[in-house]
Amino acid sequence: xxxxxxxxxxxxxxxSFNTRIAELQELVIARNMYPASSVTDLKxxxxxxxxxxxxxxxxxxxxxxxxxxxxxxxxxIEASLRQQKKLQSMSVHVPERTTFSNSEINxxxxxxxxxxxxxxxxxxxxxxxxxxxxxxxGRSSPPLWYITAAELDSLSSYMRGRLTLDKVNAAINDMAAxxxxxxxxxxxxxxxxxxxxxxxxxxxRDIAMTESIKGKHFFLETDMKGPSLxxxxxxKAILTVLRHLGRISETRxxxxxxxxxxxxxT
Numbered sequence: 001x002x003x004x005x006x007x008x009x010x011x012x013x014x015x016s017f018n019t020r021i022a023e024l025q026e027l028v029i030a031r032n033m034y035p036a037s038s039v040t041d042l043k044x045x046x047x048x049x050x051x052x053x054x055x056x057x058x059x060x061x062x063x064x065x066x067x068x069x070x071x072x073x074x075x076x077i078e079a080s081l082r083q084q085k086k087l088q089s090m091s092v093h094v095p096e097r098t099t100f101s102n103s104e105i106n107x108x109x110x111x112x113x114x115x116x117x118x119x120x121x122x123x124x125x126x127x128x129x130x131x132x133x134x135x136x137x138g139r140s141s142p143p144l145w146y147i148t149a150a151e152l153d154s155l156s157s158y159m160r161g162r163l164t165l166d167k168v169n170a171a172i173n174d175m176a177a178x179x180x181x182x183x184x185x186x187x188x189x190x191x192x193x194x195x196x197x198x199x200x201x202x203x204x205r206d207i208a209m210t211e212s213i214k215g216k217h218f219f220l221e222t223d224m225k226g227p228s229l230x231x232x233x234x235x236k237a238i239l240t241v242l243r244h245l246g247r248i249s250e251t252r253x254x255x256x257x258x259x260x261x262x263x264x265x266t
Contacts, residue, residue, distance in 0.1 A: 142179040170228035178219035221257040
């Protein structure tokens with residue numbers, strides 16, 4: 001039963017009790033007109049009315065408590081729905097567990113022994129497992145494609161402005177740090193993240209799954225908080241230079257401006 005149905009049921013119940021109370025009040029008036037001490041038969045009616053009055057009062061108190069509890073129940077339902085959406089978003093990013101049949105497991109256990117018996121093959125070393133593609137990708141650091149003095153000099157004086165080689169390359173270091181921080185947020189389990197970082201981690205995971213971003217290092221424009229690259233006029237000029245030199249590309253996903261680290265053309 002949802003909040004609206006619960007409220008409707010309570011209103012109906014309250015109306016029914018109010019009708020009953022009105023009837024009891026009429027009986028009380030009648031009782032006062034003919035005191036129970038003067039009419040023997042009315043003593044039992046008087047006792048029943050008093051008991052019913054106490055019951056009605058108790059019911060009214062209970063109804064008041066339930067009515068006050070409705071807003072709390074509504075907030076609890078809304079919080080549960082938000083949590084459900086978070087869990088659904090998390091489930092999208094949980095990798096599926098690979099399962100093997102019994103025959104595949106047996107073949108895997110037989111292959112090392114067979115390879116030792118074949119000429120020209122050395123023994124396998126189980127203590128040195130080969131990293132999968134995903135593991136290598138998860139450990140890779142963002143690239144640092146610095147620009148050269150010749151590249152900076154090739155720009156027009158209007159585009160170059162007062163930028164120096166050290167200042168631009170220091171900004172490249174910052175961009176790599178932003179991208180590395182985002183990569184760690186994407187791969188970190190929830191239990192290792194603070195509550196204020198969990199929402200950003202979910203947003204970054206959604207961005208990382210888009211076709212234009214998948215498999216690339218990136219950061220958001222809002223990440224540009226220094227020390228060398230900030231969201232000011234100098235920072236925007238540096239982005240323009242790096243975009244012109246092929247070090248970055250940009251796209252917009254939702255309300256985010258995403259900067260992607262790109263390999264320079266050779």
